[in-house]
Amino acid sequence: MSALSRKNYASVFGRELTADFGEELKAIECLQLVDLADGDTYQLTHAGFKYSSIVARMFYSDTIVALEEQYQAA
Numbered sequence: 001m002s003a004l005s006r007k008n009y010a011s012v013f014g015r016e017l018t019a020d021f022g023e024e025l026k027a028i029e030c031l032q033l034v035d036l037a038d039g040d041t042y043q044l045t046h047a048g049f050k051y052s053s054i055v056a057r058m059f060y061s062d063t064i065v066a067l068e069e070q071y072q073a074a
Helices: 006-013 017-030 046-050 052-057 062-073
Strands: 003-005 041-044
Touching (some): 006 017, 041 046, 046 052
C-alpha cells in the first residue's frame, strides 16, 4: 500500500474505510506513517515506506493471514 483512497474504497466495498479500519488508520497516523494530504487519500510517509510491509499487513483479512500461514508452512 503506498496510497489508499477513501472514495475508491467506499466505491469498491460499499463501506467507509474508517468503519472497517478506523483503529489501524489512527495508529499509523499517530506514528506518522501516513499522511492524508488531500483529504481523501492516505499516502505513506518516508517513515511509512520504511515499514510498508508491516503497515500493509495491518489491512490483511483473517482469510489472507491464514492463507499466507499455510503457504509458509508448506
